[in-house]
Amino acid sequence: MTDRFEISYLYHGTDPAAIADVIRVEQTIEFPADLAPSWIQDEVVGKVEEISLVEENIHRITISYNPDVTGGELTQLLNVLWGNASLFPGLKVVGIKIPEVITSRFKGPRFGIDGLRAFYDAPDRPLLTTALKPMGSSPEVLAAMARTLAVNGFDMIKDDHSLANQPWAMWVERVTAVARAVTEANEETGGRCLYAPSLNLPFDRIRDAAFEAKALGAGALLVLPGISGFDSLRSLAEDDDLALPIQAHPALLGSFVTSPTQGVSHGILFGTLMRLAGADITIFPNTGGRFSFTAIQCLEIQNGAQSKLGHLKKSWIAPAGGMTIERIPEMITMYGNDTALLVGGALSRGDLAENAARMSALVRGS
Amino acid sequence: MTDRFEISYLYHGTDPAAIADVIRVEQTIEFPADLAPSWIQDEVVGKVEEISLVEENIHRITISYNPDVTGGELTQLLNVLWGNASLFPGLKVVGIKIPEVITSRFKGPRFGIDGLRAFYDAPDRPLLTTALKPMGSSPEVLAAMARTLAVNGFDMIKDDHSLANQPWAMWVERVTAVARAVTEANEETGGRCLYAPSLNLPFDRIRDAAFEAKALGAGALLVLPGISGFDSLRSLAEDDDLALPIQAHPALLGSFVTSPTQGVSHGILFGTLMRLAGADITIFPNTGGRFSFTAIQCLEIQNGAQSKLGHLKKSWIAPAGGMTIERIPEMITMYGNDTALLVGGALSRGDLAENAARMSALVRGS
Secondary structure (H helix, E strand, O other): OOOOEEEEEEEEOOOHHHHHHHHHHHOOOOOOHHHOOHHHHHHOOOEEEEEEEEEOOEEEEEEEEOHHHHOOOHHHHHHHHHOHHHHOOOEEEEEEEOOHHHHOOOOOOOOHHHHHHHHHOOOOOOEEEEEEOOOOOOHHHHHHHHHHHHHOOOOEEEEOOOOOOOOOOOHHHHHHHHHHHHHHHHHHHOOOOEEEOEOOOOOOOHHHHHHHHHHOOOOOEEEOHHHHOHHHHHHHHOOOOOOOOEEEOOOOOHHHHOOOOOEEOHHHHHHHHHHHHOOOEEEEEOOOOOOOOOHHHHHHHHHHHHOOOOOOOOOEEEEEOOOOHHHHHHHHHHHOOOEEEEOOHHHHOOOHHHHHHHHHHHHHOO | OOOOEEEEEEEEOOOHHHHHHHHHHHOOOOOOHHHOOHHHHHHOOOEEEEEEEEEOOEEEEEEEEOHHHHOOOHHHHHHHHHOHHHHOOOEEEEEEEOOHHHHOOOOOOOOHHHHHHHHHOOOOOOEEEEEEOOOOOOHHHHHHHHHHHHHOOOOEEEEOOOOOOOOOOOHHHHHHHHHHHHHHHHHHHOOOOEEEOEOOOOOOOHHHHHHHHHHHOOOOEEEOHHHHOHHHHHHHHOOOOOOOOEEEOOOOOHHHHOOOOOEEOHHHHHHHHHHHHOOOEEEEEOOOOOOOOOHHHHHHHHHHHHOOOOOOOOOEEEEEOOOOHHHHHHHHHHHOOOEEEEOOHHHHOOOHHHHHHHHHHHHHOO
C-alpha cells in the first residue's frame, strides 16, 4: 500500500462509513460506482483504508488512491486531494502520504535550505528578508528603500505581494528601478542581496514577466499560488532556464485553513504542497501577528516544509505578518535557524537604515 | 462614491470598528498607516463606508477602495477582495460593487445567454449538457458515449473535470477521439453539439491545450478556476483567436463558501466572479444533490451570474452534482430557462441513448 496516494480526512458527522464511500467515488470517477466496470471499481476508485473514532461524531477517514489517478500532474493531484471534496461540509484534510512514484515526478524547491545557505555563504544563520511598501510609493521611492535594505545586510527583498500594475508604480518601471538599485548596492557591498518582484500578474503575463524580471536583474521571484494556482509556482520553479529562488505568498489561501472542521490542514497547505510545488521559501502568518494561526499550526507548517518528503529539498519557512525585530529571538527559539525572518513595515518605524542594520547585526551576530 | 470598488463583509466578533480599520489597511498598503504619506492614507488605503449591526456580535462592514488599487487586473482585484483578509477568522465577503471603470476593463462571457441561444437556435429552452465519465474509460469508450449523447440532442458535452492525463485516456488521445466523434455526430444530425475538453492541466500547458483542442475540433472548453486560477479563465475567455464558449467548474472552491462565518458568499464566487472572468456557463452543486448548497445560496449564484453587471453579458448557470432527469421540471421551476441542465452519471443508469433522448424530448418539448 505504500505506493498508493493516501489522504486522511477528519470528518465531523454521524455516518463516517457513508461519507468515506462517497469520497472515494467523488474524488475519482464521480459516477454511480455500481455502473462502472468492475476493474474501474477495483483500480480507479479510491479504497477506504481506515475509519477510526477520534471523539464523539468525529472520525478519521483514510482513503488511498491509485497514483495514476493524479496523472502525475500537480493540478490533478490537487483535484484528487480536495477538488469536489471541498464542497462537502464537515470534512478536513489532515494527512497526506505522497508515494515516491509521485514525488519523483516533481523537482520541488530548486535551492531549498542548503541551496540558499550555499548561495549566501550562510552555513547556520536565519535569512534576513523584508518587503517593499507601501503601495502608492513611486518606483524611485521603492528603489531607494531597497538600496537601504540591501546595503544594510538583507538577503532578500520582495515586493509587497499586492504590488501589481497600479498607476503609482507599474510593474516594469518598478522592477527595473528596484533591480538596478539592488544590483548597485551589491556592487558596493560585495553582498548577494536578491530582489523578488511580485508575480501577482495576469495568467498570460506570469511566465514572460518572470523572464523579464530575471533579465532586468531580479535574482528571485515572489509567486501567489492562491491567486495564480499552485501549478504556476511549480512551472516557474522547475524551469531550468529561469532557475531563480522563489518565495510563495499565502494570499487568498486563508479560507482553506481557517475553519477547524473544513478545508486542508495548515501543514499540508503551507508546508507540503508549497514544497511539492517548489517554494524555496513559504511565507505564512506567524502566530501572534496580525492573523490567527496558533503556534501548533505554525509548527505543522514547518514540519510539512522540512520533514522528509521523497527526494525533495527542504523549504525555508517565513513566519510573517506584523513581525518586529523584538520578536526575532523568540522566533529563532521556536523555529530554529532554518527560518527566513521577514520583518516588513516595522522596519520603517524610526530610521529604516538603522533598523535594517540592527536586525542584520542581531541575526548575523556581528 | 459610485466609482469606487466597494466590498461588504459580515464580521463575527466584538470590535467591528477595529477590524474595519485593519482590513482597509491590510488589503491595500499592509504598512503602519500612520507612517504612510498622508496622500497615500487618503487615496490608496481603503475607506470605511458602513458599520452596521446585523445581530449581536455580527456587523456588516463596507469598505470602498480606489479602483487603481486593483491595477485593472483580475488577479489583483481578487487580492484586494480577499487576499490577506482570507487569513482572518470570522470575516465573510457578502457584497461587492464593481464600478464601471473596472468592469469596462473586462470582456466577461463571450457568448453568454444570448450568444449561446443564437448559436443553438434555441430562443427559449434550457440547454442540455452532460459529462463524459467514468475515469478509467478509454478514449474510444468515451468517444462512443459522446457520439450517443450528441446524436440524441445534447448541446454540450464536457469531459468529467477530473479527466487530465491519466494513463487510461491521455489528454491528446481523448480529445482527438471525442472531438471527432462529436463532429461526425453533428454531420449526421445537422446538429451543433459542442465538446468541452477539460483544461485540468499544468499551468504551462493550458493555453496551448486550448488551441490544440480547438484545432482538433472541440467547440468549447472546460476550465477549473479553483485549480488554475480565475485569471486562466479570463485569459482564455478574452482571447479573440480562441473565441470558444467556456464552462467553469467549482473544483477546490468549496472551502471559500462552506463556512457561514468565513469566506466569500456563493453568489459572489460562483456568480459575479465567474462571470467577470468570462464563464459562459458557471457550474455549481445544486441544492439537493450530492453537496450542501441551500436553495437560497443557489439563487444567489444565479443572481450574480445574471443580474446587471456593467456591460457584461449574462452567464448560464449549471446547477449540477448528482442531478437526474426526474429533477428537471423542478429545476426549471426554480431557475427558469436560462439554465444549462447538467445530468451526468444518472444518464448511464439504464440505456444511455434512451435516457439522452428522453431528456432531450423533455427539454425541447418534442
